[in-house]
Structures are given as C-alpha cells and as structure tokens.
Amino acid sequence: xxxxxxxxWRGTAAGGSFVEHRIEVDEGMVVLxxxxxxxxxxxxxxxxxxxxxxxxxxxxxxxxxxRPRLACMTRMNLYTAGDAITIQPLKTFPVVKDLVTDVSWNxxxxxxxxxxxxxxxxxxxxxxxLQADVDRVQEFRKCIECYLCQDVCHVLRDQSRxxxxxxxxxxxxxxxxEMHPLDTEDRIPAVxxxxxxxxxxxxxxxxxxxxxxxxxxxxxxIPLKERVVDRFYDPLLWLRRTIFRR
Amino acid sequence: xxxxxxxxxxxxxxxxxxxxxxxxxxAIECSARGLNTGLMCKSLLGKxxxxxxxxxxxxxxxNVDRRDSWKVHFRDTMRGGKFLNQWRMAELHARESPDRVxxxxxxxxxxDRTRDGLISQRNFGGHRYPRLAHVGDxxxxxxxxxxxxxxxxxxxxxxxxxxxxxxxxxxGRVAGVLGYWRESGRFVLFxxxxxxxxxxxxxxxxRVTSNSWEYTGDGTAMAYDAxxxxxxxxxxxxxxxxxxxxxxxxxxxxxxxxxxxxxxxLDSKKERFMFRYIPEKFAVETAATEEEANRWLAxxxxxxxxxxxxxxxxVARAITQEVNEGRGSPHGGVYLDxxxxxxxxxxxxxxxxMYHQFKELAEVDITRQAMEVGPTxxxxxxxxxxxxxxxxxxxxxxxxxxxxxAGMHGANRLxxxxxSDLLVFGRLAGVGAEAYVKGPGAAPRVDDEQVxxxxxxxxxxxxxxxxxxxxVVHEDLQGVMGRYVGIVRNEADLQAAVREIDRLKADAAAVxxxxxxxxxxxxxxxxxxxxxxxxxxxxxRAALVRQESRGxxxxxxxxxxxxxxxxxxxxxxxxxxxxxxxRVETRRDPPAALAAIAHATIEDLEAGRV
Ligand SMILES: Cc1cc2nc3c(=O)[nH]c(=O)nc-3n(C[C@H](O)[C@H](O)[C@H](O)COP(=O)(O)OP(=O)(O)OC[C@H]3O[C@@H](n4cnc5c(N)ncnc54)[C@H](O)[C@@H]3O)c2cc1C
Ligand code: SF4
Ligand code: SF4
Ligand code: FES
Numbered sequence: 001x002x003x004x005x006x007x008x009w010r011g012t013a014a015g016g017s018f019v020e021h022r023i024e025v026d027e028g029m030v031v032l033x034x035x036x037x038x039x040x041x042x043x044x045x046x047x048x049x050x051x052x053x054x055x056x057x058x059x060x061x062x063x064x065x066x067r068p069r070l071a072c073m074t075r076m077n078l079y080t081a082g083d084a085i086t087i088q089p090l091k092t093f094p095v096v097k098d099l100v101t102d103v104s105w106n107x108x109x110x111x112x113x114x115x116x117x118x119x120x121x122x123x124x125x126x127x128x129x130l131q132a133d134v135d136r137v138q139e140f141r142k143c144i145e146c147y148l149c150q151d152v153c154h155v156l157r158d159q160s161r162x163x164x165x166x167x168x169x170x171x172x173x174x175x176x177x178e179m180h181p182l183d184t185e186d187r188i189p190a191v192x193x194x195x196x197x198x199x200x201x202x203x204x205x206x207x208x209x210x211x212x213x214x215x216x217x218x219x220x221x222i223p224l225k226e227r228v229v230d231r232f233y234d235p236l237l238w239l240r241r242t243i244f245r246r
Numbered sequence: 247x248x249x250x251x252x253x254x255x256x257x258x259x260x261x262x263x264x265x266x267x268x269x270x271x272x273a274i275e276c277s278a279r280g281l282n283t284g285l286m287c288k289s290l291l292g293k294x295x296x297x298x299x300x301x302x303x304x305x306x307x308x309n310v311d312r313r314d315s316w317k318v319h320f321r322d323t324m325r326g327g328k329f330l331n332q333w334r335m336a337e338l339h340a341r342e343s344p345d346r347v348x349x350x351x352x353x354x355x356x357x358d359r360t361r362d363g364l365i366s367q368r369n370f371g372g373h374r375y376p377r378l379a380h381v382g383d384x385x386x387x388x389x390x391x392x393x394x395x396x397x398x399x400x401x402x403x404x405x406x407x408x409x410x411x412x413x414x415x416x417x418g419r420v421a422g423v424l425g426y427w428r429e430s431g432r433f434v435l436f437x438x439x440x441x442x443x444x445x446x447x448x449x450x451x452x453r454v455t456s457n458s459w460e461y462t463g464d465g466t467a468m469a470y471d472a473x474x475x476x477x478x479x480x481x482x483x484x485x486x487x488x489x490x491x492x493x494x495x496x497x498x499x500x501x502x503x504x505x506x507x508x509x510x511x512l513d514s515k516k517e518r519f520m521f522r523y524i525p526e527k528f529a530v531e532t533a534a535t536e537e538e539a540n541r542w543l544a545x546x547x548x549x550x551x552x553x554x555x556x557x558x559x560x561v562a563r564a565i566t567q568e569v570n571e572g573r574g575s576p577h578g579g580v581y582l583d584x585x586x587x588x589x590x591x592x593x594x595x596x597x598x599x600m601y602h603q604f605k606e607l608a609e610v611d612i613t614r615q616a617m618e619v620g621p622t623x624x625x626x627x628x629x630x631x632x633x634x635x636x637x638x639x640x641x642x643x644x645x646x647x648x649x650x651x652a653g654m655h656g657a658n659r660l661x662x663x664x665x666s667d668l669l670v671f672g673r674l675a676g677v678g679a680e681a682y683v684k685g686p687g688a689a690p691r692v693d694d695e696q697v698x699x700x701x702x703x704x705x706x707x708x709x710x711x712x713x714x715x716x717x718v719v720h721e722d723l724q725g726v727m728g729r730y731v732g733i734v735r736n737e738a739d740l741q742a743a744v745r746e747i748d749r750l751k752a753d754a755a756a757v758x759x760x761x762x763x764x765x766x767x768x769x770x771x772x773x774x775x776x777x778x779x780x781x782x783x784x785x786x787r788a789a790l791v792r793q794e795s796r797g798x799x800x801x802x803x804x805x806x807x808x809x810x811x812x813x814x815x816x817x818x819x820x821x822x823x824x825x826x827x828x829r830v831e832t833r834r835d836p837p838a839a840l841a842a843i844a845h846a847t848i849e850d851l852e853a854g855r856v
Binding site for chain 2: 102110
C-alpha cells in the first residue's frame with residue numbers, strides 16, 4: 001500500500017540504539033504485523049514477544065511513540081502517513097534484547113501473595129455465589145498480565161521502588177482475592193506492609209493504559225486502601241468488625 | 247569437543263514440557279504426588295494457547311438443564327468424533343470433567359453464575375444441552391490463571407522461555423531432554439525418568455490458522471523422533487469461524503459462543519443457509535425451520551437446536567461450499583450475525599472480547615453489523631498415541647496430554663471438549679507418571695554423545711556461511727499446506743504435498759540464521775522448521791491413507807463415510823530407515839455398556855433405560 005518509516009530500538013542490556021527501517025504497510029495492518037514483516041525481510045534476528053495477536057495474552061507489550069501499548073492491538077491507521085513511528089522496549093524492566101524485556105520481577109511478586117483459601121462447600125456440595133457479587137472480581141480477573149500498568153506506574157518507573165510496592169497489576173490481584181466471595185484469608189495487613197499500598201498516590205496512569213479497561217485505581221486500589229485505613233486507623237470500626245463479622 | 251558437564255543441568259523425577267492447561271494440571275498433580283517435578287515452556291508462564299480459549303469448558307454439571315449427565319456428554323462426544331474416539335478416553339473425560347471444573351472453583355476460578363448461584367453453562371455446537379462452564383468469552387484465561395496461581399505456590403521448578411529440542415533415551419526409555427533458553431541461547435539439560443508432553447498442536451504449518459507461533463508440533467515431532475506412534479493425524483479441525491478481514495487478522499478465532507448465543511450464518515443475500523446442510527444423522531435432533539430454532543433459543547424444551555450449532559466439520563464445509571458456489575461475502579467468507587439477534591447491551595456482556603476484537607482489529611461494531619467469517623485451521627485431533635488410562639506413549643516413560651495427544655476426540659472435536667480434556671488427562675498423565683516413576687527399573691542414564699550430537703544439530707543454522715531464510719521456508723510450507731492439505735483433499739493434491747514437503751526438508755536442512763544465539767528469532771524459526779515438517783508430513787501421509795470422508799477429514803475422491811474405515815486408526819511412526827511409515831490398525835471392539843450408551847436414542851438414555 002504505502003511505505004512507512006519505523007525507528008526500532010535494537011540492542012541488549014549492554015546498550016543499543018535506534019535503527020531505521022522503511023517498509024511496505026498494507027491496509028488493516030497493526031504494528032505487530034509490520035514488525036513481523038521487518039523481521040522476515042530486513043532484520044531476521046529482531047527479538048519480539050507475541051502469542052495471540054488478538055489482545056488476549058499480553059505478550060506484545062512495548063512503547064510505541066512513547067506510549068505503552070500492545071503491538072497487536074495498535075492499528076497503523078492510528079498514525080499520520082508521513083510520520084516515522086518509534087518503537088522501544090518497556091522502560092521499567094531491564095532489556096534482554098531489542099523489544100524484549102526481563103519481566104521476571106513480576107512473577108516473583110505473584111509468588112509472595114498469600115493464595116486463595118475458600119470457605120467449605122455448602123451441604124449440597126456446591127459453592128453458591130451471585131453474579132452480582134462475582135462481577136466485581138471478574139473485572140480484575142480480566143487482566144492479561146501485559147504489565148503495561150507496571151511499566152507506566154511512576155512508583156516503579158521513576159522512583160524505582162520495586163523493593164516497596166508490588167505495582168498496580170498485583171494490587172488488583174490482591175483485590176481480586178480480597179473481594180472473592182469465597183475467600184477466607186486476610187491479606188489486608190500485608191497489603192499495607194509487604195505490598196506497599198501507601199505508595200500509590202492514585203494518579204490513575206495505570207488505569208489509562210490498561211488494554212482490558214480495568215478500573216485499576218477506582219475499583220481495585222482505592223477500595224483496598226480504604227480497607228487498610230479502616231483497619232489500621234479507625235480502631236472503633238476495626239473492633240466492631242472483629243466482633244460482629246469474624 | 248563439547249563438554250557435557252559444562253551444560254547447565256537440572257534433575258527431576260518428571261519433566262512436563264508445556265505450560266498450557268494440560269501441562270500445568272499435570273505438573274500440579276505430579277508435585278502433589280510427591281514427585282520432584284519440573285515444568286518448561288516456550289513462552290512466559292500464562293501465555294500458552296489455553297489463554298486464548300474463549301467459549302467455555304464442557305462438563306455435564308447439569309446446572310442449567312437437569313437432563314444433562316455424563317452419559318449424554320459421552321454420547322455427544324462419540325457422535326461428534328464419528329465413533330473414532332478411544333471409547334475409554336471419551337468415557338473418562340465425560341465422567342471426570344465435572345470434578346475437574348469444581349476443583350478449579352476450589353482453586354479460585356470465578357465462573358459466571360446461574361440465577362441460583364451455581365456455575366452457569368452455555369450452549370455450544372454438538373452439545374445437546376447447555377454444558378459449557380464459562381467466564382464471558384475468556385474462559386481459557388480464567389483457567390490458565392487459576393492453574394498458574396495455584397502452581398506457583400507448589401514449589402516445583404518452572405522454566406520459562408525454555409524450549410525443548412530433543413528427547414534423550416537410554417535403551418529406549420526416557421532419560422532426559424535437551425533444551426535451550428530463548429533469552430541467552432544457552433543449552434540446558436534435564437535428567438529425568440519421565441517426560442509429559444503437553445506442547446499443543448501444529449497449526450502454524452498452515453497460513454490461515456488461529457494458532458500462535460508456539461504451535462509448531464514440537465511435542466508430536468519429538469515423540470516421533472524418539473520412536474513413539476502418532477495416531478489420527480489426518481484429522482485437523484478447521485474452525486468454521488475465523489476472521490477473514492482485514493488480511494492481517496485472517497484466521498483469528500471468532501468463538502462458537504456467538505452461535506451458541508443465537509448468532510446466525512448468512513450468505514451474500516443475507517439468507518440463512520445452514521438449514522440446507524443438515525446431515526441425515528442429525529436431522530432428528532435439529533430444528534427444521536427458523537421458527538423452531540428461535541423457539542429453542544428462547545428456551546422451549548420441546549424445540550430442537552438450530553443448524554448453526556451442528557458440529558464444526560459440518561459448518562466449516564457448508565461455509566466452504568457457499569463461498570465456492572459464489573454466495574460468499576466480499577472478502578471470501580460468509581456473514582455471522584448477532585447484531586440483529588440480541589440487544590447491544592447483552593452482546594457486550596456475553597461476548598466482550600469478541601466485541602473488543604472486531605472493534606479494534608476490523609473496525610466493525612458487532613452490536614450493529616454482521617461479522618465476516620470463514621474456516622481457519624484450529625485444532626489437531628491427532629497426536630501422540632497414548633494408553634487410555636495412563637497416558638503413556640509406546641516409549642516407556644514418555645507421556646502426552648492435551649492437544650498433542652491423540653484418541654480423545656476421534657475424527658472431530660466438539661467445542662469446549664478441549665479445555666475439559668486438558669484438565670482430565672493432564673491430571674491422569676500425572677497419575678500415570680507417578681506409577682511409572684515409582685515402579686521398578688534402575689534410573690536411566692543420559693548418553694553424552696546423544697547430547698553432543700543434539701547440540702551440534704541445533705547450532706548448525708547459526709554456523710553456516712549461507713543458506714535459505716528460515717522465514718521464507720516456513721511461508722513456503724504454509725502455502726503448500728493451504729493449497730494441498732486444506733479442508734477438502736484428494737489423492738493427487740496430497741501426493742503433490744508429499745513431494746513439496748520433501749523439497750522443503752532439503753531447504754530446511756540448509757537454512758541460515760543470521761546473528762548471535764541470544765533471543766534470535768531467526769534461529770528459533772530455523773529450529774521450529776524441523777517439527778513443522780514432521781508434523782505436516784504426518785498429516786499428509788495419514789490423509790492419503792484414509793480413503794473416506796469422516797469428521798474433519800474430507801476426501802473429494804472418496805466422498806462419504808465408509809463403514810470399514812470406522813474400524814481402523816491410521817498410525818504413523820518412524821521406520822527403521824528413518825523414513826515415515828504409515829499403517830492401519832484395527833480398533834478393538836468397544837465395551838458393550840459404552841456402545842449401548844453411544845448408540846441409544848436420547849429418549850431411552852434420559853428415561854434411564856440405558
Ligand atoms: C483462539 C482459540 C480459542 C479456543 N477456544 C476454545 C474453547 O472455547 N473451548 C475449548 O475447549 N477449547 C478451545 N480452544 C482450544 C484449546 O484452547 C487448546 O486446544 C488447548 O488450550 C490446548 O492446551 P494444551 O495444554 O494442550 O496446550 P497449550 O495451552 O497450547 O500449551 C502448549 C504449551 O507447550 C509449550 N511448548 C510447545 N512446544 C514446546 C517446546 N518445544 N518446548 C517447551 N515448551 C513447548 C508452549 O510454550 C505452551 O506452554 C481454543 C483455541 C484457540 C486457539
Ligand atoms: S494510580 Fe497508583 S498504581 Fe496506578 S500508576 Fe498511579 S501510583 Fe501507580
Ligand atoms: S491490569 Fe491491565 S494493564 Fe495491568 S497487567 Fe493487567 S491487563 Fe495489563
Ligand atoms: S500478541 Fe497477545 S496481546 Fe498481543
């Protein structure tokens with residue numbers, strides 16, 4: 001259809017630079033298609049991650065013109081014809097090679113979260129939950145672990161506080177467990193202490209980039225913060241809860 | 247000379263290759279049974295194919311329609327598979343899947359609910375009753391995340407972005423696996439008594455496919471090289487509804503849930519055509535008129551199901567015929583319409599990711615417009631032949647589960663029966679591996695020379711001065727398979743494919759990957775070619791042998807099902823001289839009780855007379 005210019009970051013942890021590619025782009029293509037074409041025709045060894053090509057697996061995260069995005073869900077017609085498109089790896093995680101970063105830190109965080117602990121089944125051997133009650137956690141469970149929110153969260157990105165804050169992805173993982181109608185584990189003290197809920201100052205940058213349109217901050221993080229506050233800063237409420245609910 | 251002791255080495259009782267639903271479930275079982283377990287996968291954890299599954303997991307829970315039972319599920323599965331399924335596997339699957347689904351709930355999965363709070367179930371092709379437990383249209387994500395979150399607390403070894411290259415044998419038994427880290431390109435050796443293959447299918451040999459880059463048939467090929475038998479390879483499922491436009495998304499799946507929730511297929515004149523394609527065998531159970539189909543959708547238990555919900559092979563062939571006879575849509579598919587059937591709000595609620603996918607990839611709003619769809623290569627019914635109960639292949643210590651194993655689905659898989667297959671047989675493979683590992687026999691030993699030659703083979707593409715581009719060879723193969731081994735086949739085409747595959751084998755043996763071994767996509771592509779070619783050849787040769795049309799395998803030169811072919815399976819294995827051998831093997835007679843269920847009328851079955 002037409003030729004377009006791509007500036008792609010090439011390199012390893014040791015360093016790298018942008019490399020320019022001119023390539024034909026056809027109607028309906030997404031950025032990932034173009035990268036595959038560049039890979040097949042001009043840069044055989046270009047490193048990219050992808051799997052589903054339909055926004056379902058969260059593998060193809062990268063920064064396109066400075067914005068964290070899924071390459072497979074970014075249509076080329078989003079960009080003006082004459083302009084070059086700049087593509088680089090996620091900034092918050094160490095580069096492995098080209099557009100691939102080392103996201104293993106995220107997998108370590110998941111292991112730290114106390115697992116689901118269900119209440120016993122009912123007398124008929126069934127668990128019963130109402131759709132209205134599961135709607136809330138189902139929103140969080142839509143997460144495809146693309147880590148775009150982790151990439152954009154300034155606590156991790158600019159302040160490099162990976163030691164103190166798990167980041168938005170794992171805050172909503174915590175929320176999905178805490179709000180699970182069957183769960184009996186109490187993670188609220190850990191949310192504050194181990195997972196650093198206090199560090200989030202609700203800028204909502206994470207929510208803005210989430211390709212699953214999860215209301216990370218409003219529906220996940222803020223309610224968790226409220227639970228922390230209730231528990232730790234309002235002794236009366238806390239007492240009432242311990243006596244009547246648990 | 248390469249010093250094997252310098253290769254990074256891990257030791258396990260059992261190594262599971264593949265971390266989709268089958269691999270994760272198998273590894274969880276192995277570790278729960280006290281085996282020292284390892285789990286490796288080509289991608290990051292949680293990105294396997296299973297994550298993409300949409301519609302649901304089939305299990306006769308009977309939550310939405312009390313008339314459902316394992317027997318009806320079993321009967322549907324056998325009929326869908328055109329009676330080529332392994333009877334015992336279909337039985338185990340139908341009996342055990344409800345427990346496997348409830349177990350997921352125990353591990354934190356949050357399925358959609360019925361009005362009284364139970365796990366909700368939806369309609370799907372070939373299933374008589376609403377049977378698919380689901381989470382909107384992202385059931386696979388729910389399942390893989392549940393298994394993944396459960397698995398990371400079990401303390402077994404997880405090796406991500408680590409690709410298995412070859413199985414290492416000691417006197418014919420499994421002794422280890424050689425693999426490499428994608429990230430660094432370095433080799434890694436696993437010493438292990440047992441291996442469970444859970445590597446999925448091989449759809450990347452075709453151009454129009456719903457499969458990801460990982461689906462290169464590695465498990466099938468590794469098992470073949472190790473001497474295991476492959477079975478049912480001719481049965482490759484074309485899902486009737488893949489996207490056809492724009493070209494860059496061609497093949498991406500449109501879930502069967504669209505039809506389950508009332509979506510209808512229309513030709514270029516916007517006429518509903520499936521009523522003209524109802525096979526005689528299914529006529530008594532399928533609606534005869536639009537009016538009846540609509541009543542069924544509205545919940546009338548006396549009405550019969552719409553023809554859009556016939557099995558996938560039937561629908562895929564009908565669409566192909568419509569297109570071939572000039573009644574297709576502008577981009578070579580047909581229309582799938584849900585917009586005029588459901589209010590916009592419930593479409594967004596029931597099919598959120600389909601809504602999203604069409605909106606973002608094709609700029610189509612499915613709450614207002616019809617989708618354009620056509621068949622796409624989706625699933626392998628065939629794979630490694632395994633024992634019905636233990637999942638062990640003909641190689642001692644080598645097990646297989648999930649899409650890379652054969653037997654469960656026969657000639658055609660029903661939608662939703664894959665996710666349940668993963669859970670049921672993933673678990674059983676773990677049980678089988680435990681019995682094998684704890685059984686008699688000295689620990690196997692890895693032969694250093696085998697390791698050295700596997701490493702040498704793997705680095706050839708990097709060390710060559712020049713050679714064909716691996717991407718070009720792969721594309722060439724996709725062209726060949728699309729042209730000659732598609733949804734309809736004949737002898738001359740299949741023979742042509744065999745010749746082309748031979749030519750491509752020579753190309754693949756000479757490819758050159760530029761650059762260093764660190765995260766080098768060209769090198770990975772070069773290594774995948776070997777499995778792709780073995781898998782493609784196995785499908786083609788098996789398709790040549792089966793001279794009839796059955797399920798997903800349609801031969802234009804042998805147009806109908808033939809009684810005598812129902813009695814045999816086609817087996818593929820590596821011959822002594824290294825060439826591929828095929829043979830037909832007579833099937834055992836089914837246990838009388840199972841045969842009675844499969845052949846019963848639905849009335850007799852439900853009245854408890856069978
Ligand atoms: C778009 C789509 C929608 C679907 N919808 C449904 C549905 O609604 N219901 C249903 O029942 N089924 C559905 N299916 C089918 C089903 O998802 C798959 O058949 C099933 O997930 C296969 O699971 P598996 O565990 O066998 O393999 P996968 O989940 O594919 O996992 C394979 C694993 O093997 C690994 N692997 C492969 N080769 C190697 C190697 N050489 N070394 C190391 N690791 C390796 C991969 O990295 C991966 O981890 C769908 C499939 C697709 C593509
Ligand atoms: S809202 Fe909180 S978690 Fe989200 S980006 Fe801002 S600081 Fe990070
Ligand atoms: S919450 Fe959204 S942005 Fe964050 S990892 Fe999940 S899907 Fe990605
Ligand atoms: S490839 Fe799966 S989200 Fe982009």
